Amino acid sequence: MAGLRGNGSVPSLPPPRPKSPPQYPDLYGKRRELAKVQMLEREIGFLEEELKSIEGLQPASRSCKEVADFVTGNADPLIPTTKKIRRSRRFLEMALGKKTLSFSSKIDANFIQSLCSDKNEKFTAVLLKNV
C-alpha cells in the first residue's frame, strides 16, 4: 500500500503498522468462566436440597384431589346452566318413574327451569318426597 503523501508543507505520516495483541492474560474471560462455574456449583447445592426435600413429599394424588375439590366446589359463569335442567330432568325421571317420563316430557321447559332455581329447591324436595 502506498504511504500517505501530503502536500509539500505537511510531512507524510508513516504507514500504519497493526500491532499484535498484548501478551497479558485474558482476565475478563477467566472471571466470566469462574462466575459460570460458581453458578453451576450453586445450582448443584439447590438440586441436592431439592432431592432431600422430595423425601416425605405427598404423592400427586393428594394434589389432584385438591384440584378436583376446588373446581367442583365453585360456580362458573362460563359453564352453561342448561346442564342443570338436563340433570334435573334425569333426576325427575328417576324419582317419578318412567311412566311419568312421557308426562314430564310435556312439562313446560319453564316449569322445569323454575324447579331448578334456588328458591324452588324446597318445593322440588317436597314434590319428590310425596311421590
Place this chain on the structure above:
Amino acid sequence: MSVAELKERHMAATETVNSLRDRLRQQRLLLLDTDVAGYARSQGKTPVTFGPTDLVCCRTLQGHTGKVHSLDWTPERNRIVSASQDGRLIVWNALTSQKTHAIKLPCAWVMTCAFSPNGQSVACGGLDSMCSIFNLNTQTDNDGSMPVSRMLSGHKGYVSSCQYVPDEDTHLITASGDHTCVLWDITTGLRTSVFGGEFQSGHTSDVVSVSINGSNSRMFVSGSCDSTARLWDTRVASRAVRTFHGHEGDVNTVKFFPDGNRFGTGSDDGTCRLFDIRTGHQLQVYNQPHGDNEAPHVTSIAFSISGRLLFAGYTNGDCYVWDTLLAQVVLDLGSLQNSHDGRISCLGLSADGSALCTGSWDTNLKTTSVDK
C-alpha cells in the same frame, strides 16, 4: 487456577447438574401415582359439555390496524386495554365496544400491556426495553400521543410481559429478554428487586411471561425460552423458590390457577401443563395429538373462575377449551361462527369470570360469554 482448569471444573459441574436433574426426575416420577384426569375419572367425573350455541362471541372490538399482541381487563368495571403492532394502546368499554382511549406509543414495537388495579393507569413494554406508564386521566394530542407519566428503564432486553401487583398501583413486575424479571416501584421508577440475571441463579434464556398469584401477591411464576417455569418469592430475589421442568420448548405463557396453589403453562411443544407450587409435581399435561403434523404452539392461556375450564390459544388459530379435570378438549372457539381469522395471540378473563376476551393477529379482539 488456569482457564483450562476452570473449563474442566465447568464440565464436571455440568455433568453433576445433569445427573442430579435426572435423579430428581426419577424420584418425582415415583410420586406421580396419578394425574388430575386419572383421579377425576376414578371419581366418576364426566366432561363439561357445550351445545353449539352455548358460548357465543358477543362483541368484536375493531380498531387496531395491526396484530394484537396483548390484552388485559380492569379488575372491576368492564374495560380492556390492548396493545398492537400498529403502535397503539386502545382502551375499550367491553360492554359497548366503544374506545375510550387510543394512545399512540413513543415506541411502536409494543409487546405487552396491563391495567393498574385502580383502572386509572396502563403500563406497556416492548422492544424499547422499557416499561411505560400512562395515566388515563391525561389528555391525548390530536394524533393520540399522551405524555408518559413514568418510564421504567433498566432492562437490558425487550420487555415481553408485565403485570401490576394485585391491589398495589405502585408496583409491577416485568419479564424480559435479558433473562430477568424485575419488581418495580413506580413512584420512584426504580427497581426494587431483580430476579435472575447474569450472575444470579435464574432463567438461562428470555423470560416471556409472568403471572402473579392472586391469593398471595408475594409469589409469581415466570415462563421462559429455557423451557422452564420458575416460582419466585418477591422477598428473595437471589434464587427461584422452585424450577419446573417438563416442557420441551419455550414456555410462552404462564397463569396461576384460581386456588393459588397451582399454575398452568403453555409452550412451543404444543402442550399446556398444570403444576403444583408446593410439591413441584406436574399434575396434568393437556395435549391434543396432531398426527404427523407438528403441533401448533400454545401462545396464551387463561383459567375460568372455577378452574374447570382452561382456555388455550394456538398459533394455528385454534382456541381450545379444555376440561381441566378430564384433560379433554370440550370446545374449539376457533371453529365457532364469527371466530378470529388468524392466530390467537392473547386471551384473558374478565374479573367476574363471565366473559373471555381473545386478541388476534387478525387485528381484532372478541369477547365470548355464555348465551343466556
